[in-house]
Amino acid sequence: MTLCELAPAHIRAIAPYQPGKPISELAREMGLRDADIVKLASNENPLGASPKARAAVAASLDDLALYPDGNGFELKSALASGLGVDIAGIVLGNGSNDVLELVARALLGPGTSAVFSEHAFAVYPLATQATGAVGISVPARAYGHDLVAMHDAIREDTRVVFIANPNNPTGTLLGADELHDFLVSLPARVAVVLDEAYGEFLDEVLRAPSVGWLAEFPNLILTRTFSKAYGLAGLRVGYALAAPDVADLLNRVRQPFNVNSLALAGATAALDDGEFIARSKAVNDAGMAQLVAGCERLGLTWIPSFGNFVCIEVGDAARVFQSLLHKGVIVRPVANYGLPTFLRVSIGLPEQNARFLAALAEILEQA
Ligand SMILES: *Cc1c(COP(=O)(O)O)cnc(C)c1O
DSSP states (O other): OOTTTTSOHHHHTOOOOOOOOOHHHHHHHHTOOGGGOEEOSSOOOTTOSOHHHHHHHHHGGGGTTSOOOTTOHHHHHHHHHHHTOOGGGEEEESSHHHHHHHHHHHHOOTTOEEEEETTOOTHHHHHHHHTTOEEEEEOOBTTBOOHHHHHHHOOTTEEEEEEESSOTTTOOOOOHHHHHHHHHHSOTTSEEEEEOTTGGGSOGGGOOOHHHHTTTOTTEEEEEESSSTTOOTTTOOEEEEOOHHHHHHHHHTSOTTOSOHHHHHHHHHHTTOHHHHHHHHHHHHHHHHHHHHHHHHTTOEEEOOSSSEEEEEOSSHHHHHHHHHHTTEEOEEOGGGTOTTEEEEEOOOHHHHHHHHHHHHHHHHHO
16 A cells, blocks of 8 residues: 555545636746736735735734744734624634634544535535545525525534635625524534625625624634735635634644734734725725626626625636636636536726626637
8 A cells, every 4th residue: 555545535535625826827837927917816805905914014024033922912802802702712823714624623523524505615625524524515595505405404413514604606695684593593512614704895784793693602603814805815814703612622723823923913904904994895896896797798697796706607617717818817717616607706906807808708709
């Protein structure tokens, strides 16, 4: 037996996560300049990062030789006071991806299962599988979470239900009442991870009062990130909010210095820049309207989205994706999410959206 053959079967069965194609890679492959490429593939913030976050990161360079604060006290304090939560219920992660893995590692393992929706964020099945637990994928309803079917899919050995709201890649949103009813209906032995990576893009009236639910549901784990609206995807920082005993459990499986000092400083400063978040949302709202209007002109359909991206039905998505690459436009194929006729397009700046729409129009004309 080789080394790899001796690895546990559940590890060998994992299909690696497929990230968006980096600009530098396409530039190398196509002989293009970075500046000529538009990347709308990873739901990144087209405005970049908040100036306050940038300044804080630059200032923290003086401390590079020192280990970061392993408890992330300043960031947690800022989160606790901003959100009105107990600091003991906060877990910081190297991106919220890290937090999702901590949940899986702490609560799942062989002989257990986790429930998630078809077309939901790819990290849920990956993190589940890596622990040796069984992933239960529940058929979607209108591309979104079918909470009734998810409730029915819960088994005796189910320990975690993952819900992305809004969902990536489909952009679907569950209403607050529906979610609350679901939480009420679950046994307390099942954790509900409510992943709010795109929450900042929602209009105020559409936001679930999820932080308030933490006191009501000791099995609720909220996850959030600085990668999307805050524009800090490269720094890698996210967090979970949970009951203090659950947070303590997650912290036991966390690497002691999982969030680096630049990320801690940048995220803390970003929290203090509400104006930047408002601007990010405004750019996103306008860009969504622009893309949707463009699709309408082209006679295309799309899945109405509450995130900073939209899935557009283009037919042979693999071919259209390749043709877009040849025109220097990177979007995201979502065949691996069970959506082989769609492309997911992140909302960019007006000129980036226009560039994508023009390239798409040319490709569809030639077909
Ligand atoms: C992007 C995303 C995340 C988190 O990304 P991080 O950069 O690891 O914080 C989490 N959940 C969903 C649904 C996402 O789309």
